[in-house]
Amino acid sequence: MIETIISIAFYISTAITLLICMLPSQYGTTTKDKPIAKDDSPSKTNAQILVLGDIGRSPRMQYHALSIARGGGQVDIIGYHESELHPDISSHPRISIVALPPHPAYLQTSHKLLFLLFAPLKVLFQVACLWTALAYRTKPAKWLLVQNPPSIPSLAIASAVCFLRQTFLVIDWHNFGYTILTLKLGDGHPLVRISKWYERRFCRSATAHLCVTSAMASVLRKDFRLQAPVLPLHDRPASHLRPIADTNIRREFLAALPEAQSVRPLILSGNIRVLVSSTSWTADEDFSLLIDALCRYSELSKTSKPVLPPILAIITGKGPQKEMYVNQIAELERAGRLENATIRTAWLSTPDYAQLLASASLGVSLHTSSSGVDLPMKVVDMFGAGLPVVGWNRFEAWPELVTEGLNGKGFGSSEQLVEQLVELFGDPSKLETLRTGALEESNRRWDDEWNPVAGKLLGLYPA
Known part of the structure; x- marks a missing residue:
């Protein structure tokens, strides 16, 4: 009996030890000194930017990265690297790209019934890739800026990783994920209601929120009842977009x-x-x-x-x-x-x-x-x-x-x-x-x- 108890205790302690060893490193424990950029100069801060989509087709998130880097911060952009990036992104010494693996081809479909069938598998694949990228493939950062939508599964994974790594989560609201899903499935669909609950639940983990309009900020404060700061940040053109007079x-x-x-x-x-x-x-x-x-x-x-x-x-x-x-x-x-x-x-x-x-x-x-x-x-x-x-x-x-x-x-x-x-x-x-x-x-x-x-x-x- 005693040997059995000792064996069980051994296995439990081993499992707990392995779990602790597998936890991602925290910001502030492995980053006591100021973060260092690729050009060996100290950085004012470091941040991760999560785009659950093609980075090249997310201009606002690329502009965030460039602004942080130009302000003296170090940036990791995590997302799908499918199309050409802003040229300043590729060449900037303070910006790194952490590419997510693409979804398997058999999970891509526009058919409504197949979409419902493949959606859970697609989410599971994304969860594994996101968790690995945010928790292990990157160093802990002070800030994690997440593009929303898509909300599933990025908000839940980002919330968990930020809790474990002692990182401040900031959500950049471009729209609401559940309203986009409504276009495909209809307003009364159960998945739309689940998506709406999910988005409202996990957004509360954020330290602050950015959004593209004052009208959206009003909705976030009143309907979502967010207590954290909600800051309208209107889109403006980047420096490469200029009129040509001739x-x-x-x-x-x-x-x-x-x-x-x-x-x-x-x-x-x-x-x-x-x-x-x-x-x-x-x-x-x-x-x-x-x-x-x-x-x-x-x-x-x-x-x-x-x-x-x-x-x-x-x-x-x-x-x-x-x-x-x-x-x-x-x-x-x-x-x-x-x-x-x-x-x-x-x-x-x-x-x-x-x-x-x-x-x-x-x-x-x-x-x-x-x-x-x-x-x-x-x-x-x-x-x-x-x-x-x-x-x-x-x-x-x-x-x-x-x-x-x-x-x-x-x-x-x-x-x-x-x-x-x-x-x-x-x-x-x-x-x-x-x-x-x-x-x-x-x-x-x-x-x-x-x-x-x-x-x-x-x-x-x-x-």
């Missing part, structure tokens, strides 16, 4: 694009308007609005309004619905419904995308906002390049970004979008008025917004 430079860049070869003479002569839209090709952006508007514009230019100039629409981005829309566009072209409108898709490098925005005539945003309180980053980028914008405006936070008639216009239907294209492209003076407002907006920069809010929170800039 008309010839703009035309030469556009004419050199492979997507513009069929209309190159019209570009060089200034007899075509270039419309730009960036999309993730997902359900929260109804791209058919733009297609229908361009079909109607083309029809009007051949009948009642022959003075309307032709349009080249360049659509950038990647996403699950891209192929469906590309096929739809091809069918419309064969049917002759886009004779005065050319639609091309593209995936550009960061510098080329910035130059495209600065060279185009008008930007279009189709972001519909699942929550009503988020804002499209693409509009911020367009303003940074001095590009006026027309966009879907049927959500609460739209006026926080666009001043109607000054730097852009809002629409709520395909018909209204057609009216705006006809008005702006039919009367150059009206488009020029919006461009003047967009150029004024381009003076508002990311650092001016970030330093007194996030920079102050992280201790990089004085109060």
Whole structure:
């Protein structure tokens, strides 16, 4: 009997010892001295940035990393490394990339029933990868800045790791995860209700919260009942997004694009308007609005309004619905419904995308906002390049970004979008008025917004 008790005690003590040894190291025990950057200079602080998505398609999180690094901090960006990063990210000595392994191909599906079946397996895979990256592949940091959404499983894993490593958790709210899930499954689905509970429960572990609009901050304080500081941090363009004043430079860049070869003479002569839209090709952006508007514009230019100039629409981005829309566009072209409108898709490098925005005539945003309180980053980028914008405006936070008639216009239907294209492209003076407002907006920069809010929170800039 005594031998049995001794054996049990031995196994229990061994298991506890192994568990203790496997716990991740804590901030403040292994980092008593100031953290050291790659360039061997002491850092003011160190931070981890978690992006449960493609880092290259998360400009706001890349801007966070650059701001922390430029302020003297050391940064690890944890996420999927699938597309090209901001060039300053790749070259900065204070920024490191910790790449997460991609999901197995068999777990990727757009089928509703298969999505429900594969979702738990996908979450389990992500949990293992996230835990390993946050707890073992990286050194303990003072701050962990998490992009939300996605919420599952990042918020729970981040909360647990921050508790074990004595790290301060900061959530950067771009939207609400459960409202995006509603688009796919419907408002009454059990998974939507579980997601809503999960998001509200685990966000309470954060030391502070950043969010993209004042309207979102209000929801977090009132509906989520958060006690921690909630700080609105509006998106602003980064330094690489700048207007181009020289008309010839703009035309030469556009004419050199492979997507513009069929209309190159019209570009060089200034007899075509270039419309730009960036999309993730997902359900929260109804791209058919733009297609229908361009079909109607083309029809009007051949009948009642022959003075309307032709349009080249360049659509950038990647996403699950891209192929469906590309096929739809091809069918419309064969049917002759886009004779005065050319639609091309593209995936550009960061510098080329910035130059495209600065060279185009008008930007279009189709972001519909699942929550009503988020804002499209693409509009911020367009303003940074001095590009006026027309966009879907049927959500609460739209006026926080666009001043109607000054730097852009809002629409709520395909018909209204057609009216705006006809008005702006039919009367150059009206488009020029919006461009003047967009150029004024381009003076508002990311650092001016970030330093007194996030920079102050992280201790990089004085109060």
